[in-house]
Amino acid sequence: MSATASPVLQTILAERFREARRQTLALCEPLTPEDMMVQSCPEASPAKWHLAHTTWFFESFLLREFVPGYRLFNADFPWLFNSYYESFSPFPEKRLRSSFARPSLEEVLAYRKHVDAAMERLLERDPDPEALRRIELGANHEEQHQELLLTDILHAFFTNPLKPKYRDQGSGVRDQKDRDEGPGTRGQNNGERGSALPMIFERFEGGLREAGHAGDSFCFDNELPRHRVWLEPFGLANRLVTCGEYAQFMADGGYRKPEFWLSAGWDAVKSNSWRAPLYWTEKDGGWRIFTLRGEQPLERLESTPVSQISYYEADAYAHWAGQRLPTEFEWEAAVEGQPVEGNLLDSGNLTPVSTELLQNQNTTKWGDCWVWTCSAYLGYPGFKPLNGSLGEYNGKFMSGQMVLRGGSCVTPAAHIRSSYRNFFSPETRWQFSGIRLAS
Ligand SMILES: [Fe+2]
DSSP states (O other): OOSSSSSSHHHHHHHHHHHHHHHHHHTTTTTTTTTTGGGOOOOOOOOHHHHHHHHHHHHHIHHHSTTTTOSOOOTTHHHHHOSSOTTTOOOOOOOGGGOOOOEEEEEEEEHHHHHHHHHOOOTTOOHHHHHHHHHHHHHHHHHHHHHHHHHHHHHHHHHHHTTTOOTTOOOOTTGGGOOOOOOSSOOOOOOOOOOOOOOOOOEOEEEEEESOOOOSOOHHHHHHOOOOOOEEEEEESOOOHHHHHHHHHTTTTTTTOGGGGGGGHHHHHHTOOOEEEEEEEEEEEEEEEETEEEEEEEEHTTSSSSSSSSSSHHHHHHTTOOOOOOHHHHHHHTTTOOSSSSEEESSSSOOOOOOGGGSSOOOOOSSSSSSEEEEEEEOOTTOOOSSSSGGTOOOOOOOOOOEESSSTTTSOGOOOOOOEEEEOOOOOOSSSSSSSBOO
């Protein structure tokens, strides 16, 4: 063993690596090879590309650097499956990923096996501490792509005229019904009509606090350094805004009245002809909402959190409701000490669930939808990106994006923590992104 990496830590990291690799393949089980080729919008990527790119990460940043004499699976793959690391190699244009009919799915799966076998040999051979850090980073990277794979498939199936379901009702990635303890637990939910829990604003005192990751456990570079922030007293809603509430905003002219909107948001409404959240379709005088479990009428999903909306829509709703969006530091202060529990990927729901399920629960700030905060995505004071090409992972996107917090119904629970910062540009709508109001 190296002097600084304990055998226990090495075993934990090896299992985390294997679990991340297994889970990505498990998420592809309901997909056909044709499904896995679809790239239905420029932001999305085909599932087959996700399978290859997550493998590329381990080959590029682990095997090529830490395994002397490592044999590349294919000499073209290092540039072909590079996503955006300019200092690593050139890479194909993102919007062309759906043209990757070759390599075949079979070849991509063989690539995964080749890299996994080499990673197992590395894990057996007493990897040095930097290699172990990168294995953990690679597992976390793969978990991010698991969420992207599902959000991308949701978009792909939404654009398919047949509106296929990724999973039927009652089947989960890890079926919750096997673990439910009875009524009132946060179990699998089919989005049946139910009354939403009344929205209450919990009060927080504010004051001088610390934000950012604390301790030695894994975090991304953008969660550091921990630093002091000043918070005025604030209130945070006990639950997310529901589809039913959002429908009231729409019925009140939400998308027709510029007074609710930021200037750039109103421009986006007009130029994109937005009238509703991304997966809402008007049919026979009513709205239908497309989910990974198929399409359902709004009436059945009224008490479930609204999702797939942009920052601009979240902000306009808050303006209409006479409230505001929280800052990322208010959200972080509100979850301090809370376990990461909620409607996350592990629940198997794959879609935001009814807030009535919260009736018998302590308030949770995790899961269902990432919440848009009104904080711009910036480096914390003293922020230092990782060395080398990995420094491009997070830091170079710190311009023109907003921070989202809290995880979604397709985020692995082990992936997030109170300091975790997701980020997207304010017009982004294809993520599981929703609204938690602040006052
Ligand atoms: Fe990536």
